[in-house]
Amino acid sequence: MNEEFEIISTYTAQQAIEDGLLVEVFKTRWQELSGGKPILATGHLFSSVSLAALQEIWNEYAAWRKGKAHPDRMFTTAMNSKKVWLVEDGAAFTMMYPEDY
Numbered sequence: 001m002n003e004e005f006e007i008i009s010t011y012t013a014q015q016a017i018e019d020g021l022l023v024e025v026f027k028t029r030w031q032e033l034s035g036g037k038p039i040l041a042t043g044h045l046f047s048s049v050s051l052a053a054l055q056e057i058w059n060e061y062a063a064w065r066k067g068k069a070h071p072d073r074m075f076t077t078a079m080n081s082k083k084v085w086l087v088e089d090g091a092a093f094t095m096m097y098p099e100d101y
Contacts, residue, residue, distance in 0.1 A: 013040065013092055022094070025054050033058065038092040042100040045084065053079055057095055061086045 016022040023046040026039050033039060041054055061075050075086045086095050 013038070025051070025095075026058070033062070034093055037088075040092050040094045042094070042096040044100050045095055045097055048082075048097075049079055054095060057084055057086060061093075 020043050022040045025041050077084050
């Protein structure tokens, strides 16, 4: 069954940034790190770890992506004994705790 649904409203990444739910990280290095695509962190993760920790997560993701043996798998790591996801979609890269999804 293929039904079309009317989208009533959308919540953009920009709105989430303005509301503090998402934070832009490493913005001056986006071109170098992600080809210009925004790199975001949830406000929860951003307030829980240092920028150095976020850089460590990104570096681990970049190494994983380069040698991507499992292209169908989502990147996960741990920071301070908590699971962290880094999700890439068409608009951005987003670092988050699973409960932030």
